[in-house]
Amino acid sequence: MSVGLLFDQTRCIGCGACSAACKEQNDLPLPIEERTTAYTWTVVEKENGANIRRLCFHCLDPTCVSVCPVAALTKTPEGPVVYDSKKCIGCRYCIMACPFGVPKYQWDRAVPVVGKCVMCIDRVREGKATACATVCPTGATMFGERDDLVREARARLVNEPGKYVDHIYGLAEAGGTGVLVIAGVPFASLGMKTDVPQQPLPLLTWQVLSKIPSFVMVWGVFLLGVHWITKRRAEVHDAELAGDDGGDDGMIRVVDDGGRRSGGKGEERR
């Protein structure tokens, strides 16, 4: 069970109450910028005459969470993907990897952190809806259990097929997201990424990373084996050259080597 948001693009009037409420709830500095930044976590943009909200999609299996080397980003059991600015080292892999381009950085600061919508995690834990959903005057942003929201979205698409494009964005994108979007115009025209893979992206790297322990063992044994074989071969070769029986060549090498070192010094003295 995890919560999410349903954004119905056809109901949005672009009033921006969600952005203002978000600023207040999360102590973000004004003004409300035109695009999302590290300081503005959600905005309503006008794309080809249609209103579309930008915010974190809160993936079910988030790319940002999987790439973060210090686990500053985590998926909470409640659903929101949250960020611990005290852990973050600033590698910006989350910004680079997020398939939706959500996390943003404080480029203007000497001590910067990442900024992104955290789905009002504090409110959610208190059992309240997010600030944006609470203030939305038209119900364009709806808060609830994701399963309920999926059912609601399906019902709207079925009941008013002429009004909506037949697609629930976030049902399968990146393996499913906590934020779902339904729209009256094609998603590409809303500036939304339509080439996002349908399976969770962390699988792509996990397929490789999960093989590391066995790889290390096989590779280590292989290298040790090569070392062992080639060393023995070299010893036999040396012994044959020296016209020796090859039995004690290990001893001979040690004696030999001591001789070499002192010999080197001797040369210098000479």
Place this chain on the structure above:
Amino acid sequence: MSVQAAARRPAFRFGFYESLFGIVVALFAVVTLVRFTRGLGATTNLSDQFPWGLWIGFDVLCGVGLAAGAFTLTAIVHIFNLHKFEPIVRPTVLTGFLGYVLVSMGLMFDLGQPWRIWHAIIYWNPESVMFEVAWCVMLYTAVLALEFSPVVFERLRLERPRRIIKVVGTPLVIAGVILSTLHQSSLGSLYLIVPEKLHPLWYTPMLPFLFFISAIGGGIAMTVLESYLSKRAFGRHLEMDLLEPLGRGMVVALGVYGLLRIVTLSGNGALAGLAHPGYEEGMFMIEFAIGVLVPVGLLIFDGVRSSPSGLIAASLCAVMGFVMNRLNISVTGMERAAGVRYVPSWMEITVSLGLVALGFAAFALAVRYLPIFPEAPAHAVTHPATAPGRAPARAALSPESET
């Protein structure tokens, strides 16, 4: 002896390279101040659309990759027991160690909060490729320091620690090779998670293997170039009998790499775009030509491999092609999805140049004060078989001699 040779030369000449070095380091110092007081936005052309630029693409990806000569050569000498290559192990391990130190310094500039870099040690995320890279780079830099330490111990005449390092020599080399295999390939794995962003000319599930094998090729090429630069700077002769087989190794590494790239590209249909080349296709063709076709085409000829100028030209091509490949993956191939063009700022370029300059200076200082190169006269090095006693005693690591 190299120390004596150095002593014969004037302590400091203020020539062209020294002036250039002075200017670059002075600018580097200024930019460092700007970077840490004003932040990344004031210093770089990075943005939310393009969060990784030159410092990741060049300083980290190229720095680590071109330092791969160290693990390749220690593996050749201590795992494959081809001891004739020992005379070039020390300079190569030094190059590798300095390379990793510079990568770490570059990261200090690129990370938003570099003073927290130790967080990777206490906050774990084994699902993250970056976490794995961080650990491997950290451990491998330590391995390189240990592999190089006998040189310092020898200079300081510390016999006991030198013997201890020799005893753990083989496990150390094997650990170094494993760690290198992991993080060289993982730098490629970093990009596995952006299938819809990285241009299909560069994205392939084979990225980890391609990064590994191209690092071997690039690392060997760097070893050859470093021998050549040492020859010019320190008046040393070229050990052609050692460098020629390295040229063969380069052919194999670059050949496998090139074939694999063509196979994966024909598999995903990206080659079709070459019929109507645009920006990405053009960059790819230049990269593949100078990084693979030209060096392999040159080095398959015995005459080219055994001529210093031919070998050096081919190695230079391979290194430039390697750098271009990493920049194409980190910049060119990511631009279309980002929707913006990224060109590094002069300050970003200054930091990268400054780090390279510091690397050269550190190498020169190390050569001056430490026994890096074999002290032997030319005949002992060019024909190590005739003087087998000398080379092992001079190697950065020769665990066999103690066991």
